[in-house]
Amino acid sequence: MPLIFRALFVLIAGLLMAETVAHASDEDRPHITIGTQEVGLSAGYLLPHRLTEDHTTKQQGPAVMPSWMITITDPVGNSWYRGQVSIGAEMVYIQFQEPILTHGIGFTPKIKYMFVALDRFRPYMEFAGGPFWTDLGGKIPEESTQFNFVLTAGFGFSYFITKQAAINVGYRFHHISNAGTKYPNLGLNASLPFGGFSFFF
Template identity: 65%
Template sequence: MTRLRPGIIVLLLLLTAGFHPSFARSEEPVSGLRFGMQEVGFSAGYLISVRLTSDHSTKQQGPALMPSWSMILTDPIGKSWYQGQILLGAEIVYVQFQEPVLTHGIGFTPKIKYLFSGYHSLRPYVEFAGGPFYTDLVGYVPEESARLNFILTAGVGLSWFVTPRMALNAGYRFHHISNAGTRYPNVGLNASLPYIGFAFYF
């Protein structure tokens, strides 16, 4: 009588017991977050000037700090790769401009975020925000003529859930500052903003 190898016996027992290895679940979406939960986060990045036209001459740059709060408005919606959840909240944006001179800016921006369901602990997202922004750049840069401005941001990122209720984030935003035509000139300032951060859910 032929003897079965120990490895084959173990494999047969696992299959009989209905066990499925973890790689067999690699396409199952993460579903730990629910409607009504809150997200409290903090991100930090570095503003890098983007000059889109010849009228953009300032090379503004500097660190940015962004504490935020959001609420999850939906359980997972959609199907396939675009399944995700909508978050709505607000963010404070502080920027220390280090070029051409040391100046500051602070703003408050409502924001909307779409957090894709992703796979396992990785969840990509897209986000948009905009709101009033006060800065003392006036008199130092030719692109701006008002202290009260507005910022618009659009970005993408990736959340790594190290626990079901905590995530580490890394992303990129395109950052625009202008006075919405309330004063002249209003060329505006554009920048790239790579950032990292973390978020808690409860």
């Protein structure tokens, strides 16, 4: 786990240094307007959090998240927080490798705020939530149902290698539970460092 975060830190620091050394020309600067669409693919590795003594399951495994978004605002604000809002949807697939090899899949509406004060390097915050199915339900003490909901919140950094393509790295906090529809419902909590790419058109 420390190695993952060290690698992310080195990558982010390198992108920031590149941004300060050479600013994008007007031709290469990303130009995102209302109606600009984004398709992306991210992948990461789920790392468990046991928040209470009753959380005993060490669920972990790889995750894949294809997504689609559309920009719904022009840049707002005049300082470092200047940014744009996008909405869209994402599929999430998780292969749980512990405590048993099993799977989970969900669909989450999503909202993102991307900071645009810099040229190519653009931090963002994102939130998503929606239905999630996993056959862990009934096999671990934290979950009693196969049908659940997944909530995620996180941040990331996009670096535009061209005006239409960007590479992304980031972090999300994941919570999976059935919203109290059946008990026990302690829920599963995890961190998800990830990387991926996006194409804008």
